[in-house]
Amino acid sequence: xxxxxRTLVILxxxxxxxxxxxxxxxxxxxxxxxxxxxxxxxxPKWYQPLADTIKLLANEExxxxxxxxxxxxxxxxxxxAGALTAALYVPILGLSPAYSFSGDLLVTVYxxxxxxxxxxxxxxxxxxxxxxxxxxxxxxxxFAYEAPFLxxxxxxxVVAGSLQINEIMxxxxxxxxxxxxxxxFVVLLVGLxxxxxxxxxxxxxxxxxxxxxxxxxxxxxxLALFRLGxxxxxxxxxxxxxxxxxxxxxxxxxxxxxxxxxxxxxxxxQTTMTRLRIDQTVGLWWRYGTLLVLVQWLFIYLIExxx
Amino acid sequence: MKITLMFRDILKSLFxxxxxxxxxxxxxxxxxxxxxxxxxxxxGCTGCQLCVKDCPSNALKLFVIDKAKKEFVMRYDVGMCxxxxxxxxxxxxxxxxxxxxxxALSASSSESFIEFYGKETNxxxxxxxxxxxxxx
Amino acid sequence: xxxxxxxxLVQEQLTDYVxxxxxxxxxxxxxxxxxxxxxxxxxxxxxxxxxxxVAITGIDDGAENNTLEILYHFCIKVxxxxxRVTLDRNQxxxxxxxxxxxxxxxxxxxxxxMFGITFTSTPDTSRLFLPDDWTEGVYxxxxxxxxxxVNDVHDK
Amino acid sequence: MMSTINKSxxxxxxxxxxxxxxxxxxxxxFVVDGEIVQSASVxxxxxxxxxxxxxxxxxxxxxxxxxxxxxxxxxxxxxTAYCIGVEQLAGVTVPIRAQVIRTIVxxxxxxxxxxxxxxxxxxxxxxxxxxxxxxxxxxxxxDILETLTGNRVNYSVNILGGVKYDLLxxxxxxxxxxxxxxxxxxxxxxxxxxxxxxxxRRTQNIAVMSYEQALIAGVTxxxxxxxxxxxxxxxxxxxxxxxxxxxxxxIETHGDLEARFVVRLRELLExxxxxRTLLDVLPEGELKTRIPRRIKAGETISRVEAPRGxxxxxxxxxxxxxxxxxxIRTPTLANIASVTHLVIGQHLAxxxxxxxxxxxxxxxxxxxxxxxxxxxxxVWDGEKLRxxxxxxxxxxxT
Numbered sequence: 001x002x003x004x005x006r007t008l009v010i011l012x013x014x015x016x017x018x019x020x021x022x023x024x025x026x027x028x029x030x031x032x033x034x035x036x037x038x039x040x041x042x043x044p045k046w047y048q049p050l051a052d053t054i055k056l057l058a059n060e061e062x063x064x065x066x067x068x069x070x071x072x073x074x075x076x077x078x079x080x081a082g083a084l085t086a087a088l089y090v091p092i093l094g095l096s097p098a099y100s101f102s103g104d105l106l107v108t109v110y111x112x113x114x115x116x117x118x119x120x121x122x123x124x125x126x127x128x129x130x131x132x133x134x135x136x137x138x139x140x141x142x143f144a145y146e147a148p149f150l151x152x153x154x155x156x157x158v159v160a161g162s163l164q165i166n167e168i169m170x171x172x173x174x175x176x177x178x179x180x181x182x183x184x185f186v187v188l189l190v191g192l193x194x195x196x197x198x199x200x201x202x203x204x205x206x207x208x209x210x211x212x213x214x215x216x217x218x219x220x221x222x223l224a225l226f227r228l229g230x231x232x233x234x235x236x237x238x239x240x241x242x243x244x245x246x247x248x249x250x251x252x253x254x255x256x257x258x259x260x261x262x263x264x265x266x267x268x269x270q271t272t273m274t275r276l277r278i279d280q281t282v283g284l285w286w287r288y289g290t291l292l293v294l295v296q297w298l299f300i301y302l303i304e305x306x307x
Numbered sequence: 308m309k310i311t312l313m314f315r316d317i318l319k320s321l322f323x324x325x326x327x328x329x330x331x332x333x334x335x336x337x338x339x340x341x342x343x344x345x346x347x348x349x350x351g352c353t354g355c356q357l358c359v360k361d362c363p364s365n366a367l368k369l370f371v372i373d374k375a376k377k378e379f380v381m382r383y384d385v386g387m388c389x390x391x392x393x394x395x396x397x398x399x400x401x402x403x404x405x406x407x408x409x410x411a412l413s414a415s416s417s418e419s420f421i422e423f424y425g426k427e428t429n430x431x432x433x434x435x436x437x438x439x440x441x442x443x
Numbered sequence: 444x445x446x447x448x449x450x451x452l453v454q455e456q457l458t459d460y461v462x463x464x465x466x467x468x469x470x471x472x473x474x475x476x477x478x479x480x481x482x483x484x485x486x487x488x489x490x491x492x493x494x495x496x497v498a499i500t501g502i503d504d505g506a507e508n509n510t511l512e513i514l515y516h517f518c519i520k521v522x523x524x525x526x527r528v529t530l531d532r533n534q535x536x537x538x539x540x541x542x543x544x545x546x547x548x549x550x551x552x553x554x555x556x557m558f559g560i561t562f563t564s565t566p567d568t569s570r571l572f573l574p575d576d577w578t579e580g581v582y583x584x585x586x587x588x589x590x591x592x593v594n595d596v597h598d599k
Numbered sequence: 600m601m602s603t604i605n606k607s608x609x610x611x612x613x614x615x616x617x618x619x620x621x622x623x624x625x626x627x628x629f630v631v632d633g634e635i636v637q638s639a640s641v642x643x644x645x646x647x648x649x650x651x652x653x654x655x656x657x658x659x660x661x662x663x664x665x666x667x668x669x670x671x672x673x674x675x676x677x678x679t680a681y682c683i684g685v686e687q688l689a690g691v692t693v694p695i696r697a698q699v700i701r702t703i704v705x706x707x708x709x710x711x712x713x714x715x716x717x718x719x720x721x722x723x724x725x726x727x728x729x730x731x732x733x734x735x736x737x738x739x740x741x742d743i744l745e746t747l748t749g750n751r752v753n754y755s756v757n758i759l760g761g762v763k764y765d766l767l768x769x770x771x772x773x774x775x776x777x778x779x780x781x782x783x784x785x786x787x788x789x790x791x792x793x794x795x796x797x798x799x800r801r802t803q804n805i806a807v808m809s810y811e812q813a814l815i816a817g818v819t820x821x822x823x824x825x826x827x828x829x830x831x832x833x834x835x836x837x838x839x840x841x842x843x844x845x846x847x848x849x850i851e852t853h854g855d856l857e858a859r860f861v862v863r864l865r866e867l868l869e870x871x872x873x874x875r876t877l878l879d880v881l882p883e884g885e886l887k888t889r890i891p892r893r894i895k896a897g898e899t900i901s902r903v904e905a906p907r908g909x910x911x912x913x914x915x916x917x918x919x920x921x922x923x924x925x926x927i928r929t930p931t932l933a934n935i936a937s938v939t940h941l942v943i944g945q946h947l948a949x950x951x952x953x954x955x956x957x958x959x960x961x962x963x964x965x966x967x968x969x970x971x972x973x974x975x976x977x978v979w980d981g982e983k984l985r986x987x988x989x990x991x992x993x994x995x996x997t
Contacts, residue, residue: 272311275725340749498928546817
């Protein structure tokens with residue numbers, strides 16, 4: 001009974017459920033506020049993402065003609081569920097993950113990709129020109145950043161000798177991997193930007209070209225869930241960055257400081273860069289991203305071999 | 308390869324004040340030449356109708372109550388006005404003036420845009436005449 | 444080359460085509476010609492003197508004259524040469540200048556739909572400005588155009 | 600690169616009349632194969648107000664304000680072109696001080712227009728930071744114009760035969776201060792636009808228009824000067840103060856998007872310098888002369904350099920107080936056709952950039968259809984709209 005209650009609390013309240021959603025909205029607000037301040041604007045109030053979500057949830061849902069209604073309704077749910085499930089295995093607030101087993105890192109990575117896949121499918125499902133182009137770009141981008149992103153996550157795993165997030169964090173708490181594997185840190189953060197379609201990697205949803213990409217036809221609930229999923233992914237991603245590269249997470253304050261630092265890094269890149277064309281994005285990732293991470297791996301192996 | 312060339316700007320902004328001004332801004336001073344709501348001063352008006360004639364948006368109408376006594380009523384429609392100040396240029400007796408501080412003029416009904424200038428009795432008389440016209 | 448000399452030169456070159464010259468302002472030259480001569484005159488202006496086409500203006504002289512005028516304005520620096528063709532109001536037809544000036548197409552589309560002038564062999568005759576459901580045969584910039592109720596979008 | 604898309608299937612991507620890339624209504628259709636544009640077509644007219652017809656029923660003075668409202672960005676230059684034309688017809692010479700004030704406002708307007716364009720173009724490229732900063736700096740010029748004329752747009756400085764507002768010594772100071780700030784910022788923007796390698800990837804060698812192509816396409820203004828064509832009405836056919844105080848011609852030869860950025864930014868720098876010169880030499884004198892209500896019969900042409908290129912006014916008077924015909928050829932009409940050629944072979948992602956590269960202004964362009972709804976115009980008030988909404992949802996729920 002106690003076990004069942006614990007599961008219920010974990011899933012609905014803490015750390016995934018409501019707490020995580022709220023947390024995601026706060027991080028989204030920090031992101032928007034920072035971007036605004038860097039652009040010399042005022043930026044939104046702290047409850048703006050919450051207000052946006054409530055408003056979207058209350059909106060009428062319009063089904064475009066020729067769509068599969070079941071897919072249209074359930075894709076956002078599956079995407080958000082994937083992102084929320086991923087959060088079960090990461091040390092949110094520095095507390096030990098709700099569930100942990102050997103190899104949970106790989107599960108987390110694939111759960112994070114689920115949202116992108118759902119996004120792509122949703123775009124193809126709605127059959128509009130803009131959605132179709134957006135979906136194509138989303139999936140193209142997925143193939144571009146996925147490999148370097150995964151390699152950057154596996155770098156710490158290799159030195160820690162484990163695929164369990166808990167154990168990797170225990171290892172990285174002893175030494176800050178950002179100093180020994182700086183390339184991995186940068187590639188991971190930039191990969192996260194690609195995953196979340198943050199500028200300069202926002203060509204899949206470039207508003208001046210294809211309106212909103214795969215989500216063009218979405219309104220109301222579906223849009224709200226997709227957006228929430230992306231915000232949750234941001235939190236999960238930032239947690240992973242802090243846990244692996246920034247010397248682990250020891251307490252909630254430590255967590256906030258380290259994740260906000262990473263967010264600041266992301267926001268700085270976001271505001272100072274021009275959107276990349278999709279061919280440029282792919283070129284960048286395969287030509288530079290992957291290559292750099294491979295160089296990093298070479299170093300890791302050399303050092304491992306020496307020691 | 309140079310990237311993040313705007314870095315200096317964003318750093319400056321992060322620690323500076325936002326450029327956005329609040330609305331309504333209590334500190335804002337209207338520019339001296341701001342063209343706001345039109346006001347008509349009956350003293351000196353000869354009823355030459357030049358302001359009415361050249362109004363590009365037909366916002367003005369001058370009713371002659373008594374030509375000899377120089378009694379006129381001006382009907383001014385703020386909703387039609389384009390605030391070009393051609394009427395002021397035309398008026399040789401400086402009867403017209405645009406208020407510098409009356410610029411937030413939005414309203415929810417078009418009736419409140421219509422303004423009658425002139426002696427109260429004349430306006431009343433005119434309004435009564437127009438309502439009887441309508442009812443006929 | 445000063446304005447006077449160039450304009451004089453143009454006048455000489457086009458003397459075979461143009462029926463009547465007017466010099467309204469020092470930098471302008473205004474010549475009336477028939478629609479058959481238009482293409483040769485325009486080719487001459489472009490190839491020999493390097494003029495570029497700046498605008499095509501349509502003028503309706505009213506129902507009493509029963510004519511339309513079409514004005515081609517060519518410019519180089521400060522000089523403007525206007526070629527004026529007078530057309531029959533019932534069947535206004537002029538040759539298209541698109542073979543000489545490819546960019547004349549939007550100007551011709553505009554003048555065509557506004558005045559009902561037919562440009563023979565112009566590449567594109569689709570509507571540029573008027574709505575798709577605009578009534579055929581109503582040319583808004585003609586003086587006697589009946590526009591009441593033609594385009595009551597709100598009622599449709 | 601985009602092999603995931605079905606090769607045999609071509610999309611038609613509509614851009615406009617409502618699209619986030621276009622802040623004004625215009626309709627473009629691009630046929631794309633994957634990401635590459637194969638063909639394009641353009642349809643205008645969504646912003647028609649019937650101005651060319653409307654001028655034929657209004658007096659010369661009323662038309663000044665109507666024509667000023669053709670465009671919100673380059674309103675002054677439209678009014679100036681009209682005034683110059685009417686004054687030519689009436690045989691009136693405008694006092695020299697009025698001419699210089701008109702020129703100063705025209706150049707201030709060019710600055711505001713180019714800064715606005717820089718922001719929009721940066722936004723199209725996804726560089727929102729540059730967009731925000733250039734628009735923030737544009738506020739400086741808006742403030743100056745507001746102090747000078749009372750309005751942020753539709754300044755209404757011109758009047759037939761002169762100007763309404765004088766330029767006082769305190770304005771002189773304010774303008775100089777604003778220009779100093781803007782000059783520093785513009786130099787910085789030139790640096791960003793020409794050196795930021797990510798931005799250059801979106802502009803360099805994109806949509807190149809060679810010298811010959813520019814001549815064939817008949818483009819005007821900064822678009823043609825970016826391709827090396829020496830054409831600027833301020834120099835070719837000087838009007839107002841440009842006759843006495845020549846302005847420098849800005850030319851780039853590459854003809855790509857970067858050149859269009861650089862030409863406009865350098866024109867900004869030249870405008871700052873030019874306004875300072877004019878402020879130095881501002882002659883004393885009258886602000887306006889009298890102009891008859893009826894204009895002598897005749898035809899005239901006035902050409903001015905709007906921020907977007909050559910603006911052409913043909914004015915015909917029949918001797919009454921109403922013009923017989925006014926024909927306006929706006930720069931956008933000359934430039935817009937070039938877009939349909941330029942985009943072919945480009946990536947879809949670059950299309951908004953190419954489109955904005957010519958600085959289109961559709962409301963300038965669309966001005967002639969009559970939408971004569973007097974009497975039958977159906978204005979919905981709040982109650983009617985609410986009623987419609989209720990009915991709509993009732994219909995849906997059943």
